[in-house]
Amino acid sequence: MPTLQASREQPAPATERAVPSGGQRADIQALRALAVSLVVIYHFWPHRLTGGYVGVDVFFVISGFLITTHLIQNPPARLGDLASFWGRRIRRLLPAALLVLVASLVATWLVAPSTLWHDTTVQAIASAFYAQNWALAAQAVDYMAADSVPTAVQHYWSLSIEEQFYLCWPVLIMLSGIFVRRRGGSLLSGAACCIVIVTLISFASSALAPSTDAAAYFHSWTRFWELGAGGLAAFVAIWLPAAEGGRTLRTLLAWAGLAGIVFSAWTYDETTVFPGSAAALPVLATALVILAAPVPGAGSPLPLMGLRPVQWLGGVSYSVYLWHWPVIVLLPFALGHPPSWPVKAGALAVVFLLAWGTKITVEDPLRGSRPLGMPLRRSFVFALSGALVVSAVGAGLEWRTRLASEAPTVAAGRPCFGAQALIDRGCDSVHGESLVTPPAFAATDMSPAAERGCVVGGGYTDRASCTFGAASGKQARVALIGNSHADMWLPALDEVAERRGWRVTTYLIENCYTVARKIDFEDKRTGNCASWNRWAIGEVSKGDFDLVITGNRSLQPLVGVSEADKGEVLTRAYEKVLRQWMDGGKRVLVLQDVPRAGFDDDPTDPQCVEANASDLAACDAPISQRDVPVEQADAARQINDERVKVFDPTPYVCPDGICRAVVGGVIVHYDLHHLSGTFVRSLAPQLGVAVEQAMEGSN
The missing domain is CATH 3.40.50.1110 (SGNH hydrolase)
Known part of the structure; x- marks a missing residue:
């Protein structure tokens, strides 16, 4: 899932807020580490952690919180501000995402059966244009596709939802700001009201979705409330700074939030109607941890959160999320049989290595405005070019598939x-x-x-x-x-x-x-x-x-x-x-x-x-x-x-x-x-x- 540069997009620091020397909140980095751990364990060993899919919901809340905080501090007032915001998102998220997409397409061609080539191509192109969740929602209600096998790029559905959120959210805040300023109102109040309305409507559509509606799992509208909940947490963090709470209360709230996340991951399973009202537990629990902003003290989870391995995993969580799914999907095809527990453990080590390499060679150099960084004016050209490259590679794979269609005739x-x-x-x-x-x-x-x-x-x-x-x-x-x-x-x-x-x-x-x-x-x-x-x-x-x-x-x-x-x-x-x-x-x-x-x-x-x-x-x-x-x-x-x-x-x-x-x-x-x-x-x-x-x- 996308991780954001917290040094730019974290709320105004309150006293004693947990911020290590790198400028990132240790608690949020730890939440990222927890979220990606839940998702990876669930995908590698689904019977060991039946509700690990809630890690995606944790990521949604984190992203909603950080992005909304950034937009409150730097409210867009004109189209140029929107372009600048979207350009930063492109530089942050697309390079690694496009790299893994191309690698997944090539690996699918090399090791996967040809029966997967068509679906992989379609989903990769949808992912490159951040419409993967819509493609999967359509497939989920397609009776003729009921026996479809997962592709190596299926996990991009959540990234698509986040990109759609990044596209819509600043526009919503800008329009609400224009509206309230013309009437002499407060930007914060106007934006908060809009976000409350959107979040409640989205939550209602999610909670009321029929249990048999498989497409609801992937719909943008049934998921936006989770990002909206993170956005509302950003307003609460500004109106009620963490410093006003006592250490003991903040410690209890942080542990309660962590317990809520772990409890849902441990008890939820494939029979849980999701993302309906059941998603409220991991979503609210994540928001609770963020708002608690734990500080050092007796019983505080911060020492655990601040451990170097935890912080490292939080830092590479985006790349880990990108790489883990194609590895676990394609591994059985490469081996010719289902992988054993030790083989899965080795594959997980490969995932961490790929993620670390991607972060230091792709994510970090292209993120900022350093000489190696990508100028904002080129970001949109890069996004379009990258999507076209993925489409071209996918088209080549599809061409090989369609060559076979002449044989029956x-x-x-x-x-x-x-x-x-x-x-x-x-x-x-x-x-x-x-x-x-x-x-x-x-x-x-x-x-x-x-x-x-x-x-x-x-x-x-x-x-x-x-x-x-x-x-x-x-x-x-x-x-x-x-x-x-x-x-x-x-x-x-x-x-x-x-x-x-x-x-x-x-x-x-x-x-x-x-x-x-x-x-x-x-x-x-x-x-x-x-x-x-x-x-x-x-x-x-x-x-x-x-x-x-x-x-x-x-x-x-x-x-x-x-x-x-x-x-x-x-x-x-x-x-x-x-x-x-x-x-x-x-x-x-x-x-x-x-x-x-x-x-x-x-x-x-x-x-x-x-x-x-x-x-x-x-x-x-x-x-x-x-x-x-x-x-x-x-x-x-x-x-x-x-x-x-x-x-x-x-x-x-x-x-x-x-x-x-x-x-x-x-x-x-x-x-x-x-x-x-x-x-x-x-x-x-x-x-x-x-x-x-x-x-x-x-x-």
């Missing part, structure tokens, strides 16, 4: 391609003679519907419907409705429809499956999903369609239904919808869901294939070890009517009872439960026959 017309290897008796190998879809390509080989804005996501408030296949659709009109497990069939259906003159209209949504019951998302999506289903089911019912094609995976629970009863209730719910369409004169084809490629901790097909390129059978498994959801297909079979048919892809995914990662040279799944676009296209002939039979009501 070239091979598509060959015999024994994909699923056809199971049908053509002249094909000797189920896996195929060679791999046609490289893992890096297969990891992103999915339906184009989401990119075209045809899949409803987020809060389920949109009403999206798109058209595929033939433009006119003179031969037949087809509706495709369901969640991503209907969407994944679109590459084949689009191809079949275009050849046969069919017009396909889509009604697609993420995760929400097609039933006339409430699905439990524990937030506003519960009602919005039900509303979307009423709309989409109704549109299909009244539409002039010759055939309705539907497919779903039913992951979320139903409201008021136990897990034990879910299967039976779900089958009846699906049957009700199918009968509604039949009563409206529609024929229906149910796309039976496919067996999963594994469970949450298992590698995806692309990851497994890359790790076992010389032994593809190592990625296969008996169907008995796979989850095979069939509720919607069972509903269709129970109706037992020629107007409702089922297309079962299981024989092509798990031929002879063995689920394959590769069939006919094509990687079958792109994640743990969606078929790859190329494999689906290889099934186009079989899907086309099934669609025609469903239209005709024949077997």
